[in-house]
Amino acid sequence: MEAISSDNYTFLDSKIENLLNNLKCQDNLGFAQDYFDPELLSASDIQIANHRVRRYCLIATDTNNNSELKKTLKLEGYDENFSQFLIDELDRYGYACIEYRRSSTDCTQLGNKIAEKHHELTKTYFHFQVIKVYRYFFMNLAPQLISLIHELCSLKSKLARTLTNYLSNENSFLSTFVQNENKLWKHFRFLVLKRLLIIFFSFEEGKRQIADFYLQNFSKIYHLSLPDSFGSVYSLLKLSVEFTTDHYIIKYLFGNRLLCNIIDAMSKIVKTIVLKYGEQSTISNMEIDRILLVGDSFLRFLSIDLKIESCFSEFEPELKREGDRIILLCLEFDTYEFSFDNYFTLNDSRLPQIIFKLQEILVKFIQWLCLDLKTLEGILRKQLREFKRIITSNPSEVEDLTYRYDIQNQARFILSRIFFINLLVFGAVNHNLSQKMNNKILRDEKMLLWVAQPVMQSLSYRFTFNSDDCEETRDFDRFINFFNNSSDIPLINIQTLYILQILVSKLCPNLFVKHLLFSIFPILHKTPNLEEINQILLKIRQTSRASQSYLLIIIFNTLYERLFMWNEEKLLYSLIEKWIIHYLALGDKQLDEIVDCLSDHFSAYQPQPECISKIIERVSCVQNHQNSSLILKLKPEYYKKISP
Numbered sequence: 001m002e003a004i005s006s007d008n009y010t011f012l013d014s015k016i017e018n019l020l021n022n023l024k025c026q027d028n029l030g031f032a033q034d035y036f037d038p039e040l041l042s043a044s045d046i047q048i049a050n051h052r053v054r055r056y057c058l059i060a061t062d063t064n065n066n067s068e069l070k071k072t073l074k075l076e077g078y079d080e081n082f083s084q085f086l087i088d089e090l091d092r093y094g095y096a097c098i099e100y101r102r103s104s105t106d107c108t109q110l111g112n113k114i115a116e117k118h119h120e121l122t123k124t125y126f127h128f129q130v131i132k133v134y135r136y137f138f139m140n141l142a143p144q145l146i147s148l149i150h151e152l153c154s155l156k157s158k159l160a161r162t163l164t165n166y167l168s169n170e171n172s173f174l175s176t177f178v179q180n181e182n183k184l185w186k187h188f189r190f191l192v193l194k195r196l197l198i199i200f201f202s203f204e205e206g207k208r209q210i211a212d213f214y215l216q217n218f219s220k221i222y223h224l225s226l227p228d229s230f231g232s233v234y235s236l237l238k239l240s241v242e243f244t245t246d247h248y249i250i251k252y253l254f255g256n257r258l259l260c261n262i263i264d265a266m267s268k269i270v271k272t273i274v275l276k277y278g279e280q281s282t283i284s285n286m287e288i289d290r291i292l293l294v295g296d297s298f299l300r301f302l303s304i305d306l307k308i309e310s311c312f313s314e315f316e317p318e319l320k321r322e323g324d325r326i327i328l329l330c331l332e333f334d335t336y337e338f339s340f341d342n343y344f345t346l347n348d349s350r351l352p353q354i355i356f357k358l359q360e361i362l363v364k365f366i367q368w369l370c371l372d373l374k375t376l377e378g379i380l381r382k383q384l385r386e387f388k389r390i391i392t393s394n395p396s397e398v399e400d401l402t403y404r405y406d407i408q409n410q411a412r413f414i415l416s417r418i419f420f421i422n423l424l425v426f427g428a429v430n431h432n433l434s435q436k437m438n439n440k441i442l443r444d445e446k447m448l449l450w451v452a453q454p455v456m457q458s459l460s461y462r463f464t465f466n467s468d469d470c471e472e473t474r475d476f477d478r479f480i481n482f483f484n485n486s487s488d489i490p491l492i493n494i495q496t497l498y499i500l501q502i503l504v505s506k507l508c509p510n511l512f513v514k515h516l517l518f519s520i521f522p523i524l525h526k527t528p529n530l531e532e533i534n535q536i537l538l539k540i541r542q543t544s545r546a547s548q549s550y551l552l553i554i555i556f557n558t559l560y561e562r563l564f565m566w567n568e569e570k571l572l573y574s575l576i577e578k579w580i581i582h583y584l585a586l587g588d589k590q591l592d593e594i595v596d597c598l599s600d601h602f603s604a605y606q607p608q609p610e611c612i613s614k615i616i617e618r619v620s621c622v623q624n625h626q627n628s629s630l631i632l633k634l635k636p637e638y639y640k641k642i643s644p
Contacts (some may be wrong), residue, residue, distance in 0.1 A: 001145060002173035004138050005188075007180045009131070016134050020050050057136045058099040058107040061127045062186060066090045069126065072118040073098075094185035097136060104130055143191055150195040160199050160206070167196075168209040178217045181236060182224040193238060201242060211252045214239060218261040222294050223268070240297040250304060254315050259322045262298050263329065266361065269294070270333055273354060288354060295357035302364035316372060323369050323379040326362065330416035331386060362419050370426045377437050380427070383420050384440065387447065398446040401453070401515070414454045421451065425498045442506045449507075449515060455499045456519035463520045463550060500558040520551070576607060577615050578641070584634035585642050588623050591616070591630040 003012035060069070066087050073083040078098075089096035098114075099107055111128040118126040153160040167174045177184070177192060200210035214221070214236075221236045243249045269291055370376050391397050424441065427433040433441075442448060503512050513533055518524050521540050530536050540548065579598060583589065595612060620632040 001142055002176050004135065004142060005173065005176045005180055005184060007183055009135070012135060012138065013132060016132075017054075020054065020134075052101055053133045053137075055101040055133050056104045056107045056130055057097050057133055058102065058111050059129045059131055059136065060086065060090060060096050060098055061129060062090055062094045068122045068124065069118060072114060072121055072126070075117060075121075076114055093187040095139070095187075098128075100136075101133055139185070139188075142188055146191045146195045150199065153199050154202075157203065160202055164200050164206045164209050167200075168213055174213065175217070178220050178236065181221075189235065193236070197239070198242075201246070204248060207246065207249050208252060210239070211243070211249050211256070214243070215253065215256055215258065215261065218265070222265045222297075235293070237293055237297045240300045244300050244304060250301075251314075253301075254318070257318065258301065259315075259318050260325075262301065262361075263322050263325050265294060265298070266358065267329055269354070269358065270329065291354055292357055295354075295361060298361050299364060302361065302368065316375065319368055319372075320375055320378060323365070323375065324382060326365060326419065327379070327383050327386060327416065330362075330419045333415040334417075358415075359418065362415075363422055366419070366422045366426055369423065373434075376423065376427055377434065380420070380423055380433075380437060380441065383416070383423070384447075386416070387420075387451070391447075391450070398450045401446070401449045414457075417451050417454050421454065421495060421499055424451070424502070425495060442502065445507060445511070448503065452499050452503060455496050456515075458496055459516075459520045459554065497557060500554070504558060516554075517551075572607060573611065573615070576612065577619060580615055581619055581634060581638050581641055584620055584632065585639065588631050588633045591632055594632065 003015070006012070069090070070083045070087050073086065074080065078086075086096040086098060099110060102110075107130040111126075111130060115126040115128065118124065149163065153163050166172055169175075174197075181189060197210065200206035217236075221239075243253060272287070272291070369379055427437075441451075500516075503515075507515070510533065514536065517536050517540060523542060524530065524536065524539060527539065530539060540551075576598065580594065583594065583597065594616065598607075598612060616632065619635055619638050621635055623631040623633040
């Protein structure tokens, strides 16, 4: 198994060739007869088999679009049944043998011919390998070997310990597997994960060994891209699922700088984005899929409820240390400029997905940092110092922000201030911040407006896409996704809502309204000398009706809405309830229709069916039955809870 996992084919081939040469040699015929019954295989039979096993196979590997390959194979003369058989093999195992016992030249020429035809038809690539027959034999044998090892180790704990001791060595099969995981077929990856590595979890020492191995190989596991669509299912990344269900492993991982490894990986992701997009090149879909998969894995770790973990105090020093590193990471990201016009067209929509995932991870980090008030205030103080350093070196950053705000000059994703806003929201809204810290942050009007720039930028984009001159090639949802981390919430974004409420409570009303209007209506930039609110309102009457209506919605919700930022369960419950109320206010709905539509809107949160049923029962009543489906209407007392 170690040999077939290696990307160096000579590792296996040289050993098999030596064995075959011994079988072929007349002087060693007795050696061959020790292995084969002479009544079943003569010396001549052995020599013929020896020749055949050195021939070559043309192997197709998973293409991510196997159904299209079937059309190509049929055009190349393969019949319907055989083509379907190959597709079934590809879907099940991740590889299939198209030609067997042919010459190397024949296999290579045929592979290139199929690849050329496939690209011509589908504009996608056909991946193939030309390998020796005996390598193909061992590829088929590997699942049997893994199943045998799993069965033996399940019966004998001593064998299990022997296996884990061997696999945890630096130069073992597992090390080779990690290095070449992205080149191996999916069925083999699946069996290694589900039959071999699972043995580590059967006893405490094994758990420590697999955790050590995971940390030592963290960079490789999270850096190498898998070549097929099954990466999310059959990958070492999936170890995080097993880890997060085991208290012992979680404690061990976080006690051995898992957070440090996660921040390092995030830094590499940021550099990948900057390098690729800075050179106006693109990141492949495979690479983006890998980054998103990595983000999901990190979110599993960061979704652990440390409040109920007795070991939280042990992680506290690392949390403070990594909090400092997150600040530096965000500040570094701020320095990179992105041209949003290029990144949010219908043809290029995946950069926002990556940054959206980064923001999700940051929010989870923030929830951890907020578990301890001293840690939270320490991070805020350090970030404030960095902000003041930036402003001191460039005082114009905070001068006349209201009147010179121009969205075209803000073509950056200001990650450090997004991070700070989330910290501020978690701290201020939940009354965790001391009065001294509140005063330091919230009484400096210039600093407050400067920090709030990402929110105003977000609103400006919302109004741009509500305007009549919005370009059809742009995608509004992707912009909101990018800035707000809220594409699955059908109400105004929570982060935006809270920062607006903070501005309302800390600024004089005249300044707040003026800043809001100048930030979101580009038409006002042409006449910055407008001072009176009435003059400004008259000016924006020239804008689209949609923008004016949306302005009223923003103001109403800022004054009216109160959500539960800290308690995620209450927040989700509140959002779902509001959505159902507004949905039923539009008209009576079938129960199935409500559930299906709600599931789409809140897919990122995966609400429990019991929670949904409880809310529906609370806010609605049965109107009648139609085709065995319930028709529900909103209870009269909930109409007063409707907001724009």
